[in-house]
Ligand code: FES
């Protein structure tokens with residue numbers, strides 16, 4: 508079946524074909540489209556605290572470097588030396604004022620300007636004729652730091668971030684994002700599933716009462732779905748909130764901004780953002796930051812409680828997402844299974860954007 512046929516509206520729609528989750532070629536197409544043309548979520552600003560902090564990341568398989576520059580701004584570059592294109596920085600660290608390539612000591616400042624190219628033209632000739640250092644600085648990457656969240660747009664073609672994310676920003680009205688404060692980090696490492704399964708699982712409420720029956724008290728009947736342009740997800744309004752229990756039993760919203768930004772708001776005053784960093788067709792790194800909002804304080808015991816709760820909830824989801832991936836080895840999954848016309852509307856909306864993005868590539872049929 509042609510990928511374009513998945514865009515046709517039907518009473519009961521299929522999910523994406525299995526190959527969209529397993530095929531390396533499809534993943535490479537996503538790298539050239541989904542993860543190039545959009546604002547991709549890549550990290551947390553609070554993790555680059557000091558001037559000279561650098562954080563190497565991978566976006567669509569490409570090495571990118573985040574740098575806290577001398578003005579205190581976070582900037583992004585392609586993480587390769589302009590001499591022989593060595594991957595310049597291989598681990599998070601503080602470089603002081605200069606980034607020095609380990610191979611032949613070409614040196615860049617924190618704004619990417621080339622400051623030294625020792626003996627490039629021969630002994631003690633650092634600038635041979637025809638070589639223009641100002642043309643050989645680190646290649647910048649378009650970046651937007653929105654509150655604590657860092658996004659990059661590799662192709663530079665995405666609309667300005669505020670326009671791109673307008674529907675998410677509208678959905679989050681009422682949450683004072685100026686006052687988000689990170690209180691805990693959960694590093695899940697590598698999950699053996701395609702990145703799309705983690706997004707799809709987060710934005711549909713259908714599974715909650717079954718998969719999370721021990722960790723949440725959010726009845727299915729109280730849930731609704733949200734589809735709003737590049738933002739989609741679900742929400743639940745409870746008449747009785749219980750923020751103190753070991754279970755998640757508070758009104759919540761589960762939102763995603765295409766392609767991979769995920770934010771959950773949990774009444775009262777808690778926010779969770781998680782980073783799903785795809786590293787191939789069947790593997791994704793995941794990390795969650797727990798925030799308080801509006802100056803809402805959590806005691807150490809409450810933070811521990813929340814960490815334990817969220818760790819369990821994520822593990823429950825990981826098991827499901829890894830089994831979704833394993834199911835794609837079956838010929839039964841070629842057509843993608845079925846989506847609930849009610850509970851999985853947000854999944855359908857997300858999948859349609861994926862298909863529209865990758866269809867720009869003529870090789871994908
Ligand atoms: S590759 Fe970086 S200085 Fe030669």
Ligand SMILES: [Fe+2]
Pocket residue numbers: 708709714715718719824
């Ligand atoms: Fe879940």
